[in-house]
Amino acid sequence: MIKAIVKEPGQILHAKALPVPGLTPDIERLIAEMIETMHAANGVGLAANQVGSDLDILVASPDGQRGKEIVLLNARLSERGGKDRSPEGCLSVPGVSAEVTRAARVTASGLDRRGKPVTLKAQGLLAKILQHETDHLQGRLFFERLGFWRRGNLLRQYRQTESLLSRVEIPPEAKE
Numbered sequence: 001m002i003k004a005i006v007k008e009p010g011q012i013l014h015a016k017a018l019p020v021p022g023l024t025p026d027i028e029r030l031i032a033e034m035i036e037t038m039h040a041a042n043g044v045g046l047a048a049n050q051v052g053s054d055l056d057i058l059v060a061s062p063d064g065q066r067g068k069e070i071v072l073l074n075a076r077l078s079e080r081g082g083k084d085r086s087p088e089g090c091l092s093v094p095g096v097s098a099e100v101t102r103a104a105r106v107t108a109s110g111l112d113r114r115g116k117p118v119t120l121k122a123q124g125l126l127a128k129i130l131q132h133e134t135d136h137l138q139g140r141l142f143f144e145r146l147g148f149w150r151r152g153n154l155l156r157q158y159r160q161t162e163s164l165l166s167r168v169e170i171p172p173e174a175k176e
């Protein structure tokens with residue numbers, strides 16, 4: 001089932017995720033739904049709070065290939081190296097993007113979708129996704145990585161885009 005994606009300023013986007021205590025059928029279903037939702041939205045990564053769950057789960061698909069998704073539960077990053085600056089957007093903040101500086105390489109440890117401990121070294125797009133999604137799970141959105149003025153501009157642009165979209169979606173008769 002494809003889940004609805006929570007949009008900024010949704011409260012759960014600003015809350016810290018809770019550790020996954022272990023795999024259950026419900027959690028396995030949530031992981032499958034997160035993967036489906038990410039692909040349906042043409043996303044390359046998704047964190048559980050973006051679909052309304054408070055669990056520490058992320059999924060990533062840097063190449064968009066089905067069946068090759070990366071799933072990490074309780075992910076922690078270490079060994080950040082280098083710097084990389086590139087445009088970034090977010091499914092929870094649709095319609096806007098900004099250049100964000102991130103580490104070029106990271107090591108991520110956590111549990112895989114079978115609940116087994118896993119460590120992976122990432123660079124390029126995957127390194128960027130892992131940083132973006134672990135930020136989400138700490139209750140932090142990508143624009144919080146921007147300076148004061150750029151963050152203000154981006155949010156202003158986002159609010160304008162959102163209000164235009166919601167105006168388009170409401171048929172005239174429903175306004176009464």
Ligand SMILES: [Zn+2]
Pocket residue numbers: 089090091092132136
């Ligand atoms: Zn995001």
